[in-house]
Amino acid sequence: MLRFQSWEEIEPTATEAERKLKAAVEAGEFCRCGPDGQTPPEPDDWSNLPSARHIRADVLRFFLLGGCTDATVTEIGVLLTGAFVSGELSLIDCEVARNLMFHNCVFQHGIYATRCTALKNVALVSCKLPYLEAAGLKTGGQLSCIGTEFKNEDEIALDLQGADIGHDLFLRSAKIFGEADLNGLKTGGQLSCIGTEFKNKDGKALNLQNADIGQSLFLSSAKIFGEAYLIGLKTGGHLDCTAAEFQNKDGRALNLQNANIARGFIFRDQTAVQGVVDLNAARCGELVDDPDCWPDDAQNGENLILDGFTYHRIFGPTDARTRLNWLARGDTWRGEFFPQPYKQLAKVLHDMGHETDATKVRVALGKKLRHHARKERIANAKHPIQRLWAMATTPALLIWHSLSLLLTGHGFRPERSLIALVLLWGLATLPAHLAWEEGSFAPNSAVALQSGGWATYHADDNHPPHPNPAKDWSLTSTIGRDWESFNRYAYAADLVVPIIDLGQTDAWAPSTTRGPWGWHLWWARWVFTLAGWIVTALGAAALTGIIRRE
DSSP, X not given: OOOOOSHHXXXXXXXXXXXXXXXXXXXXXXXXXXXXXXXXXXXXOTTSOOTTTEEEHHHHHHHHTTXXXXXXOOTTOEEEESOEEESOEEOTTOEEOSOEEEESOEESSOEEOTTOEESSOEEEESOEESOEEOTTOEESSOEEOTTOEEEEEEEEEEEOTTOEESSOEEOTTOEEEEEEEOTTOEESSOEEOTTOXXXXXXXXXXXXXXXXXSSOEEOTTOEEEEEEEOTTOEESSOEEOTTOEEEEEEEEEXXXXXXXXXXXXXXXXXXXXXXXXXXXXXXXXXXXXXXXXXXXSTTTTOSEEOTTOBOSEEESOOOHHHHHHHHHHHSEETTEEOOHHHHHHHHHHHHTTOHHHHHHHHHHHHHHHHHHHHHHHHHTOOSHHHHHHHHHHHHHHXXXXXXXXXXXXXXXXXXXXXXXXXXXXXXXXXXXXHHHHTTOEEESXXXXXXXXXXHTTSOOSSSOOOSOHHHHHHHHSHHHHTSOOOOHHHHHHHHHOTTOOOSHHHHEEEOSSSOHHHHHHHHHHHHHHHHHHHHHHHHHHHHHTHHHHO
C-alpha cells in the first residue's frame, strides 16, 4: 500500500480518471467518470481497467485526506461517480475533514475506516463493494449507503460496531449479503432501512444490539433473511416494520429482547414472519399492529414470546376476542405459561376505557392460571403417593374451578353470582307453588300439628282427605288465620338465600306422603339450600377480592 504525500508522486502513473479527479476536487465539483445514475458492472479483470474510469485506492485516499499544495481539495470535499476503485482503501484512524461522496462506484476490495473521523457527510450511494469495515467510525453529518450492495457472504459485510453517526444513517434499498453488524451504533437522527435486503441465513443478518437510535428506525418493506438481532435496542422515535419480511425459520427471526421503543412499534400491512418473534421485556409507547401479521402456531405455538412486553396504548383491534387469540400465540414458551401478557393487556384496555374487554381478558387469565395449576399439581408430585393423591383430587379441583368461572368469572364477574341466585330463586318457586297447590304442605310446628283445627283434616272413614288441608286450615281455622301466610316467592327465597330469613321455612314444610311434588320438594330443598350457600359464598369472595388474590 502506497502513502502518497504529493501530486508529484502520483502524476507519472496517473490515470485519466485520476487527473480528472484532481481537477474536480480543486474546483469543488463532481468527478464524473461515467453516466449519472448508472453503476457499471464489476469488471472481469481488475488488472486491465479503462483509464477513464480507473482510480487507485491510494490516490483516492490522498485526496480524501486533503491532498497537498499542488492538489488542493476545496471545502466541498471529494465527489466521485462512476469509477472503478482498485486496491484497498484504508482510512483507519484517519480524519476526513471534508465531504466524502461516492456514487455508482465499484470497489475491488472493501473499505477500511475503523475509528475514522469524518467531520462532514459520508455517502456511498448505489455503489458495489465487498464490505465496509468502519467500527468506531464518527461522522459529524450523515452516513448514506442508499442502494449500495455489500457482498461478503458468511462474513461481516457492513461493520459499524460502536459507530457514532452525527445525524441520519441511510441504508435504504441497500443489499447486504453477509452480516450487518451495527452493534452499539449511535445515531443523532434516524436509521432508515426501507426496502433494504439483509441476507445471512446462518447467523445474524442485522445486528443492532444495544444500538441507540436518536429518532426512528425504519424497517418498512425490508427483507431480512437470518436473525434480526435487536436486543437492547433503544430508539427515540418509532420502530416501523410495516410490510417487512423476517425469515429465520429455525430460530429467532426478530429478537427485540429488552428493546426500548420510545414511540410506536408498528407491525402491520402484510408484515410477514417465518421464525420466532421475541419481545421478552421489550417496551414501547404504542403498539400499532395488525394481529394477522404476527406468526401463527405453525411451530406448536412457540414462535411468539410476549412475556415482559409492555406498551401504553394500542392502535389496532382492541376487542377481547382478537387480542386473546394474539396472546394465546405468545403466552407459553417451552411449556411454561406466562401470565404477564394478560395483565399487561388488561391494564392497557382498562386505561383506554375498554372495561368490558379488559374484564374478559382478566377472566381468561384466571381460567389459564387454574388450568396450568392443575397440570402442575400432577407434574410437581415427586412421590408416587403424592402423585396418586394429586390425580385423585384434580377432578374435584376442576369442578371447583368450573364453578368459580361459571358463577363469578374467577372473581372478575361477581354479578354472575347474583344472576345465578335469581335463577335458583325462580327455579325453587316452581316446585314450591306446585307442592302448595296439590296440598303437600303442612305447618312446621308440633303445636300447630297437634291443634284441634289441624286434627280435623286427618282422613278416616267418616272424613275423606281434604284436597288441600294447609290452604284450607290457614283460611278457616283460628290458629291458621293467625299463622304465617304461605308465599311461594318468599318460601323459595328462604330456601336459596342464606343471608335472609322471611319466616317461610320456619312456618311451612313439605310433606312426603301427600303428593309427588311434596316428596320432590322435601328432598330438593336441601339441594337448593346448599346451592344457595355455594353461590352466595362465591359471590361474597368475588366482591371482596379473595378469589382474585387466590
